[in-house]
Amino acid sequence: MHGRIRTWGPGALVLLPTVLLLGYFVYGLIAWTFNTSLTDKHNARPVPTNHVGFENYVNLFGEERFLNSLKNLGVLTVAFIVGTLIFGLIWALLLEKGVPGEGIFRSVFLFPMAVSMIASGVVWGWLLNPSQGDDARGLNRLFSILHLNFLENPWWTGGSRWTTMASIALPAVWQLSGYIMALFLAGFRGIPPELREAARVDGASEFKLYRYVLFPQLSPIALSALIILGHMSLKLFDLIYAITGPNQFRTEVPSVYMWNTLLRSDMAKAAAIAIVLLAVVAVLVIPYVAYTVRQENEE
Amino acid sequence: MRGGWSKTVAVLGAAGLLAVSACGNSDDGGSGDASASKDVxxxxxxxxxxxxxxxxxxxxxxxxxxxxxxxxxxxxxxxxxxxxxxxxxxxxxxxxxxxxxxxxxxxxxxxxxxxxxxxxxxxxxxxxxxxxxxxxxxxxxxxxxxxxxxxxxxxHRANVVWANPTVLKKANLDATKAPASVDAWIADMDKLKAAGVKAPLATSKGFAEEMVMEVVLLAELGPDKFTGLWNGQTDMAGADVTAALEKFKKILSFSNADREAIDWPDALQYVNKGQAAYTVMGDWVAAQQLADKVPDSAYTYWPAPGTGETFQYLxxxxxxxxxxxxxxxxxxxxxxxxxxxxxxxxxxxxxxxxxxxxxxxxxxxxxxxxxxxxxKSKKIVPSCAHGAACTLGQNDSILSAMGQFSSGMDVATLQKALVAAAKPN
Structure with a gap:
């Protein structure tokens, strides 16, 4: 008995603060938020609230503004993940070849990640100015100076949902591609050189080498990248807030909508939006966590 | 593996403690329990x-x-x-x-x-x-x-138009007095456009567009019906509101393409620089112009067309x-x-x-x-955009609808959103 406490005792003691803190501040507050989302607390009035079941959720999914924000989020996430993976992979491929001055390029590509999103959002807000022609400013001005006028566009202020949200994803892609590059580069470097040599000896072309030998080795990294980018995109708030302001229907995503709802003291509705957002993130993250845990157990 | 886990957990726990203690500190800093009852x-x-x-x-x-x-x-x-x-x-x-x-x-x-x-x-x-x-x-x-x-x-007064007399001169318009009505204003903007002013009206995102809509509604409906819009006495779904919103749409079509990307001081600069003729903004513009050292002769102002007998206040x-x-x-x-x-x-x-x-x-x-x-002399009506007539919640809904309208320009959708927003919550 005494011996058993000795084995798990210290571990449990070290774990205890975390369990308590996480239990209260994360899971306890999630439960509290969920509970709030089931009430009719739609203002700051000190009146007793009633449980109304899932009424807030039903109302949310019947509301054009919320559905619009969900669609925006979906498009943003796809544009952001695809863009970041493509640029990250291209840069990693280029650097993997061992160009001169690799360290410099690596830093240049990684640096944007060090900028806070609210700061880059302010600057991108200027760059993405929708004026065109003689009044063009920001990127449109650059296009017109380079005689690439056909590239001028209204960015997020006009066009379809895809062009709108792709414009919003652009700064995020700029910020995170370097990070994905670093992930892939580490992946390439982790592949034993023998594999390449063996493939070359067997007469594989460069394309076949990458397609059948190297890329399959990167798939766990690609999966991690996908999950990291996915949950970042789902929670994206500061960038959108800085570029378009708080009340922009065209670019509103659930996190911004939740903030607006909270500002008008509609706690129950804000809590419902938060829970929907949590569910969306959970759908993405839980299978991944389950998968990694299973893999670790196999090892 | 187990060692790795407990290390991670320990670090996370420590970080959590730090975060909690940080919160505790900042909480007391702000208000501070007034120990002396003399503190106001x-x-x-x-x-x-x-x-x-x-x-x-x-x-x-x-x-x-x-x-x-x-x-x-x-x-x-x-x-x-x-x-x-x-x-x-x-x-x-x-x-x-x-x-x-x-x-x-x-x-x-x-x-x-x-x-x-x-x-x-x-x-x-x-x-x-x-x-x-x-x-x-x-x-x-x-x-x-x-x-x-x-x-x-x-x-503050909200229903004020700030204009650049030099630009108005291009279309031979009288800078000293406001157009008599919204229709006359639209006609003037047509003339300005014909005279080469691409965007006669400068406006900006959010509440600035809302203010333009408000002065058009105020002019078209009159002060009593306008005030009634926000307290339920005037039907927001009415045909007269639709007609006014159609005019608002027309006026917005005369404005700068980058309106969703700029703030009111930028719109004011468009007027000061002569890119635009008008901007609708509250009279804090006067203080801004003084601070920017813009001479009195470089700009003029009058109540928004059709609202000369009212003072829209906040x-x-x-x-x-x-x-x-x-x-x-x-x-x-x-x-x-x-x-x-x-x-x-x-x-x-x-x-x-x-x-x-x-x-x-x-x-x-x-x-x-x-x-x-x-x-002292004009009829006083409240401003919705600045909280005199509308609550924070109503403004949130209206601003969202404005952003949607600015790109889609669909009057029916806008009016539907306004009807929903005007309902007292």
Whole structure:
């Protein structure tokens, strides 16, 4: 008995603060938020609230503004993940070849990640100015100076949902591609050189080498990248807030909508939006966590 | 593996503890339990510029008038008050109200009244003689169920068009007086466009577009029906509203393409630089032009077309929170805010006009003198965008609808959203 406490005792003691803190501040507050989302607390009035079941959720999914924000989020996430993976992979491929001055390029590509999103959002807000022609400013001005006028566009202020949200994803892609590059580069470097040599000896072309030998080795990294980018995109708030302001229907995503709802003291509705957002993130993250845990157990 | 896990957990635990203790620290810093009952905590979002100067003016009057009390500044900067409102909501919810806080007079105050967070100050109006000093129409606007809950410090006018006479000359338009109606204004913009001014109207995102919509509605419906839009007495779904919104759509089509990407000072610069002829904005523009050293001759202003006989107002006011700290000191603050000296000290610096109708016009710059004359003689109507007619929640819905309208230009969708927003919540 005494011996058993000795084995798990210290571990449990070290774990205890975390369990308590996480239990209260994360899971306890999630439960509290969920509970709030089931009430009719739609203002700051000190009146007793009633449980109304899932009424807030039903109302949310019947509301054009919320559905619009969900669609925006979906498009943003796809544009952001695809863009970041493509640029990250291209840069990693280029650097993997061992160009001169690799360290410099690596830093240049990684640096944007060090900028806070609210700061880059302010600057991108200027760059993405929708004026065109003689009044063009920001990127449109650059296009017109380079005689690439056909590239001028209204960015997020006009066009379809895809062009709108792709414009919003652009700064995020700029910020995170370097990070994905670093992930892939580490992946390439982790592949034993023998594999390449063996493939070359067997007469594989460069394309076949990458397609059948190297890329399959990167798939766990690609999966991690996908999950990291996915949950970042789902929670994206500061960038959108800085570029378009708080009340922009065209670019509103659930996190911004939740903030607006909270500002008008509609706690129950804000809590419902938060829970929907949590569910969306959970759908993405839980299978991944389950998968990694299973893999670790196999090892 | 297990070793790795517990290490991670230990680090996370430590980080968690740090985060918690950090929160604890910042919590006490802000309001601070007033140990001495002489402290009057004044909560505002006036943290810099002319607003801060105005507040300082009030504070110096307070220091001489209310010697028994000490002013404690509790200003929260940023976001035109939206940050401050969030902080205030938390303090009020926690049962720790300041001695007095700033709020837009009118509907925006309505939320606090319904929440039972502010006290009736009608008695103070009688005691300080404010019921005589403020115009009756303002008092009517402030009164809710026979009670008044705040003391206005200043008044701004929202229905003002700022114009560039040099640009108007290009189309041979008379810069000295406003077009007689919205239709005449649209005709003038057509002429300006023909004369080579690509975007005759400069406007910007959010509340600036809302203000353009409001002046068109006000002109087309008249003051009484306009006021009724926001309190349920006028049908927002009516055909006259549809017709007015169609005109608003026409006017918005004359405006700059980058309107969703800029703020009102940028739009004002378009007018100053001659890229645009007009911008619709509240009269804080006058203070901005003074600060930017734009000469009087370079711009002109008149009430928005068709609204010459009305004064669309917004006002900052101070409240007496329920169970606030040092209520006697707060009452003294309210006395200063409502007094002739206090209003002069505040408004000459902030660029607004005093709410009292007995103020001396010669104490103020040129624009404000004209506004003060209008304040006494014109019909007073509330502004929705600035919280006099609409609550925060209503404005959130309306601003969202404005953003949608700015790109889609669909009047039916806009009107539907307005009908939903106008419903009292």
């Amino acid at each position: 905590t004044v909560f505002t979002w006036w943290a810099d510029g002319g607003e801060k100067a105005g507040l300082d003016g009030l504070v110096s009057t307070f220091a001489t008038e209310c010697k028994d009390f000490k002013f404690v500044n509790s200003a929260v900067a940023g976001g035109a008050g939206s940050n401050a409102k969030q902080v205030l909501a938390n303090d009020l919810a926690a049962g720790k109200p300041p001695s007095t806080f700033q709020a837009h007079a009118g509907a925006e105050l309505g939320d606090y009244i319904k929440n039972g967070q502010v006290d009736d100050v009608s008695d103070l109006y009688k005691e300080f003689g404010l019921d005589k000093a403020f115009p009756q129409s303002l008092i009517d606007n402030l009164t809710v169920d026979g009670k008044i809950y705040s003391v206005p410090a200043n008044v 006002a900052d006011s101070f409240t007496l929170p329920t169970n606030g700290q040092t209520p006697e000191g707060a009452k003294c603050w309210l006395k200063v805010v409502g007094s002739a000296e206090g209003q002069k000290a505040f408004n000459t610096k902030k660029g607004s006009i005093p709410a009292r109708s007995d103020a001396v016009a010669t104490d103020y710059p040129k624009y404000q003198q004209a506004a003060m004359a209008d304040w």
